Amino acid sequence: MAGRRKHVNPFHFRAHPEGIDLPAALPFPPPYEVHIGAGKGDLVLELARENPGTPFIGLEIRDFLTDGANRQAAALNLKNAVFINCNVNISLDRLFAPEQVRRFDIRFPDPWFKKRHHKRRMVNSRLVEEMARQLIPGGDIFIMTDVEPLFHEMAALLSSHPSLELAPWNAGIIAGDTHWQRHKSRTGAEIHHALFRKTVPSDQRTA
Ligand SMILES: C[S@@+](CC[C@H](N)C(=O)[O-])C[C@H]1O[C@@H](n2cnc3c(N)ncnc32)[C@H](O)[C@@H]1O
Numbered sequence: 001m002a003g004r005r006k007h008v009n010p011f012h013f014r015a016h017p018e019g020i021d022l023p024a025a026l027p028f029p030p031p032y033e034v035h036i037g038a039g040k041g042d043l044v045l046e047l048a049r050e051n052p053g054t055p056f057i058g059l060e061i062r063d064f065l066t067d068g069a070n071r072q073a074a075a076l077n078l079k080n081a082v083f084i085n086c087n088v089n090i091s092l093d094r095l096f097a098p099e100q101v102r103r104f105d106i107r108f109p110d111p112w113f114k115k116r117h118h119k120r121r122m123v124n125s126r127l128v129e130e131m132a133r134q135l136i137p138g139g140d141i142f143i144m145t146d147v148e149p150l151f152h153e154m155a156a157l158l159s160s161h162p163s164l165e166l167a168p169w170n171a172g173i174i175a176g177d178t179h180w181q182r183h184k185s186r187t188g189a190e191i192h193h194a195l196f197r198k199t200v201p202s203d204q205r206t207a
Contacts, residue, residue: 022095025082028055031102031136035059036088037109037122041069041081043178048073048081050175058083059095089127096134104131107144108180109154123154132163135198140167142174144193146184151192158196169195 026032035044038058048056058081060066066085073081084095112120123143131141141158145151158164174195177185184191 020084020095022057022082026055026057026080028053028080030055030096030100031139032057032096032100033103033105034096034101035105035107037061037106038065038069038083039179040065041072041083043105043107043176044081044083045069045072045076045078046176048078049076052080054080056081057095059086059088059092061085061087089122089124092127092130092134098133099136099139101131101134102136102139104135104141105174106142106154107178108184109145109150111145111147111150113147121150121153123157125157128157128161128164132161132198135163137198137200140195140197142169142193142195144181144191146189146191148190148192151194155194158194161196163198163200164196165199167195167197169193 023029032055033047035041035056035058038044038060041058041060044056044058048054058066058069060069060083063085066083069081069083073083086092086095106123109122110120112118135141141164143151143154143158145154155166159166174193181191
């Protein structure tokens with residue numbers, strides 16, 4: 001169990017969400033909108049309420065957060081939001097088939113500032129590869145952070161993928177804000193964000 005620590009070392013969290021039956025948990029067919037590192041789930045819950053025809057999935061490594069968010073979804077009678085306790089660096093490939101996701105939304109991933117901890121950063125080349133495989137053509141990945149070096153690192157990983165390209169975005173495309181987004185905005189932090197779009201169907205890649 002991940003416990004109530006603020007940061008979970010992804011190398012020490014091995015639970016796999018094998019028991020999850022997504023079609024049963026979410027009575028909507030794909031494509032899904034997936035929030036990685038969903039935290040308390042506030043944005044997913046808000047978006048699910050505003051878009052009852054869109055299925056939203058929050059992935060989160062800390063179980064008490066997924067438990068709390070699922071309880072809130074039930075209390076709000078939201079049928080189109082589900083939260084799954086998992087380490088995306090281990091389990092993402094078990095959750096979705098190719099071309100089942102319309103958007104991956106990653107806001108304020110843990111920065112792991114110390115150089116010796118950089119290997120714990122969530123967005124790495126393997127995760128990018130898996131997200132690209134699971135996106136529908138035209139689907140996208142949104143990233144946001146106030147940590148500039150981390151932003152450049154994530155943007156470089158995403159831009160170097162042969163199926164992904166930087167896309168323009170505006171508040172109409174990416175709605176809402178998260179707990180950390182509000183907190184960082186209040187402190188006046190500079191917030192960096194970018195949208196990457198999948199341009200090539202998974203089976204037409206040459207690289
Ligand atoms: C700084 S918080 C940001 C939460 C939310 N996105 C927001 O903007 O308010 C980062 C979140 O990512 C989660 N997380 C970190 N590593 C993860 C992993 N490997 N798999 C799933 N969730 C992860 C953390 O537990 C935490 O809730």
